[in-house]
Amino acid sequence: xxxxxxxxxxxxxxxxxxxxxxxxxxxxxxxxxxxxxxxxxxxxxxxxxxxxxxxxxxxxxxxxxxxxxxxxxxxxxxxxxxxxxxxxxxxxxxxxxxxxxxxxxxxxxxxxxxxxxxxxxxxxxxxxxxxxxxxxxxxxxxxxxxxxxxxxxxxxxxxxxxxxxxxxxxxxxxxxxxxxxxxxxxxxxxxxxxxxxxxxxxxxxxxxxxxxxxxxxxxxxxxxxxxxxxxxxxxxxxxxxxxxxxxxxxxxxxxxxxxxxxxxxxxxxxxxxxxxxxxxxxxxxxxxxxxxxxxxxxxxxxxxxxxxxxxxxxxxxxxxxxxxxxxxxxxxxxxxxxxxxxxxxxxxxxxxxxxxxxxxxxxxxxxxxxxxxxxxxxxxxxxxxxxxxxxxxxxxxxxxxxxxxxxxxxxxxxxxxxxxxxxxxxxxxxxxxxxxxxxxxxxxxxxxxxxxxxxxxxxxxxxxxxxxxxxxxxxxxxxxxxxxxxxxxxxxxxxxxxxxxxxxxxxxxxxxxxxxxxxxxxxxxxxxxxxxxxxxxxxxxxxxxxxxxxxxxxx
Numbered sequence: 001x002x003x004x005x006x007x008x009x010x011x012x013x014x015x016x017x018x019x020x021x022x023x024x025x026x027x028x029x030x031x032x033x034x035x036x037x038x039x040x041x042x043x044x045x046x047x048x049x050x051x052x053x054x055x056x057x058x059x060x061x062x063x064x065x066x067x068x069x070x071x072x073x074x075x076x077x078x079x080x081x082x083x084x085x086x087x088x089x090x091x092x093x094x095x096x097x098x099x100x101x102x103x104x105x106x107x108x109x110x111x112x113x114x115x116x117x118x119x120x121x122x123x124x125x126x127x128x129x130x131x132x133x134x135x136x137x138x139x140x141x142x143x144x145x146x147x148x149x150x151x152x153x154x155x156x157x158x159x160x161x162x163x164x165x166x167x168x169x170x171x172x173x174x175x176x177x178x179x180x181x182x183x184x185x186x187x188x189x190x191x192x193x194x195x196x197x198x199x200x201x202x203x204x205x206x207x208x209x210x211x212x213x214x215x216x217x218x219x220x221x222x223x224x225x226x227x228x229x230x231x232x233x234x235x236x237x238x239x240x241x242x243x244x245x246x247x248x249x250x251x252x253x254x255x256x257x258x259x260x261x262x263x264x265x266x267x268x269x270x271x272x273x274x275x276x277x278x279x280x281x282x283x284x285x286x287x288x289x290x291x292x293x294x295x296x297x298x299x300x301x302x303x304x305x306x307x308x309x310x311x312x313x314x315x316x317x318x319x320x321x322x323x324x325x326x327x328x329x330x331x332x333x334x335x336x337x338x339x340x341x342x343x344x345x346x347x348x349x350x351x352x353x354x355x356x357x358x359x360x361x362x363x364x365x366x367x368x369x370x371x372x373x374x375x376x377x378x379x380x381x382x383x384x385x386x387x388x389x390x391x392x393x394x395x396x397x398x399x400x401x402x403x404x405x406x407x408x409x410x411x412x413x414x415x416x417x418x419x420x421x422x423x424x425x426x427x428x429x430x431x432x433x434x435x436x437x438x439x440x441x442x443x444x445x446x447x448x449x450x451x452x453x454x455x456x457x458x459x460x461x462x463x464x465x466x467x468x469x470x471x472x473x474x475x476x477x478x479x480x481x482x483x484x485x486x487x488x489x490x491x492x493x494x495x496x497x498x499x500x501x502x503x504x505x506x507x508x509x510x511x512x513x514x515x516x517x518x519x520x521x522x523x524x525x526x527x528x529x530x531x532x533x534x535x536x537x538x539x540x541x542x543x544x545x546x547x548x549x550x551x552x553x554x555x
Contacts, residue, residue: 001039005029006078009037009085025088028073035073038084064125068118070138070146089146094134094213102216102244105251109281111137112210114145116277119206120270122147123199130197132205133186134212184228185218189261192229199270200263206273207258207266214251215243219259233261249417250280250456276456282420282548417553419455424507425545427453429467435486435518435535443471445488450540458553460495467493467503467543472515475534486534487515490543495551502546516541 001011001024008029015023015036026037065071074085094111097103103111115137122129131149138146184192188204191197211219219237222228237259240252254276260266267273432446446468453461469490476484490503505516521539529536 006037006083007076009035009083011037021084026085028085034088036086036088038086040082040084064122064127066118066121068114068145068147069121070148089138089140089148091138091140091144091146094137094139094209097139098134098213098216100216102212102214105214105244105247106281106284108210108213108251109277109284110143111139111145111213113274113277113281115147115209116206116270116274118145118147119199119202120274122150123202123270128197128199129202129205130191131183131186132202132209133183134209137209184225185220185222187229187232188263189233190263192232198263200266200268203258203267203270203273204263206270207255210258211237211240211255214240214247214255217243248280250276253456254280279420279422279455282422283418283550286420286548286550417458418550419458419460419553421455421460421501421545421549421551423545423548425453426507426542427451427461427544429541429543431521431535431537431539431541434533434537435471435488437475437486437532437534439471439474439486439534441471441474445469445471447490447541447543449493460551460553461493461501462496465494469505471518485517485519488518489515490546493543496553497551499551501549501551503543504546505541505543507544514546 001022002013004011010027010029012025012027012034015025017023021038021040024037024039026035027033028035070089071087072084073087076083076085102108115132119129119132127150129147129150132147136147136149138148140146186205186208188197188201191201191205208219211217217238220228220231220235222231240247240255254273257265257267258273267276428450429447430450432448435443435445446466449461449463449465449467452459452463467490469488471486471488473484473487475486488505490505492500493503495501504514506514508514518535521535521541
């Protein structure tokens, strides 16, 4: 093909090739621009299935206008050879860019958001790509992502695609149930089994791609096609943290949800997945990246002292048990009754003490004092009043030592995570009190949040939270029924943990455009408001997060 001119395209040189044809650089002589020309060789043009797929790629991609999807300019035939003319994208594929250690997380998110945005547009048009893999994702020098090769794309006829009858007549029945189409390592379970697919199949394949970008490893490696398919159908992937310990927990959860075997348990549409990725990317863009979870140490229970404290507690308990056992086995000498103490000679006389057995009145020799033993000191507070002067009282019996209480297991440290809240997130609020028709500008207003507001799995604004605002414009009547309506604006909402978020009353930002008429809300009770009331308590409005913000959530 090199050196030939087909129509007004001059073929310059070969760029590469694959199962669906060869790619050449060419010059559009009419518009004086460089283009890429994909050529289906004559040897394959006779294969009706390949030719139909080639034509389907042209029509699928040409029907999608998106900055992250390659643009198709033209399709033509020359002497039995079919050609697809596309924009020329210079750069590298993800297959060339992803190192063995994986890409940095900010770079992963930058690419992932663009890829998922392109797939969301394709799915909205009723097109499933079915061949998402690193070699089909091109990245330019400026970081712009282009999704390539819609040769296996399949119209889903969901109502989004235009004129499904014509599309079906052009593309034909390229696949039937039981036919496996795609690249094995990046197939979804339903694709590997030859079952009908929808957008959730692309979500699974995208999860494999995302896993590889983060870890640098294939999610489902195998020594053979059968082994790989078996892994896709049966095995879970190795945890991301084994390869990329710095990957945030949110990203792990996103990938895990993409790769669930049951498609009903995955992300159910690409828009929801795109939102989760954009939220995480925003945290990195705003400097609130959750690259490491921060342990909030509680007083006197730091993590680094947990093991020594546990060991100390165990030793203390063991010591207490040993003391109790020894003391139980070694009986203490019997204490003499008060009468015997009264008859005892002085401690310094050296005479042996003879305690009295009150039952038999017989003399019982006292135990011999060991050599060097020190007599007990006198205790005047407990000695009998009739004890001879200078006599020594046996003193009080020392209390048994109490074993130390077991050391309580320290509570696990709280974890603090930064959650990014995107500008314009809507939620419903209800007016707390009536607003009278003669309310003056500056009158404070209170609203109550109707339902929990979540960011992923985290509640960021709880149901019942307070929203504050004030009246901005007063009601004014003029001649001929003209005048101004009362308006209000919102200030802030109480978020979790006592934090505050700025909110507004309209989708658009700006001080002037954030004002909203007080009579523009929905009457939740359905009752007609009195004439002297501008808005009744319980009237519902929609509030919006005002600007990109973040807050801290502790778990």
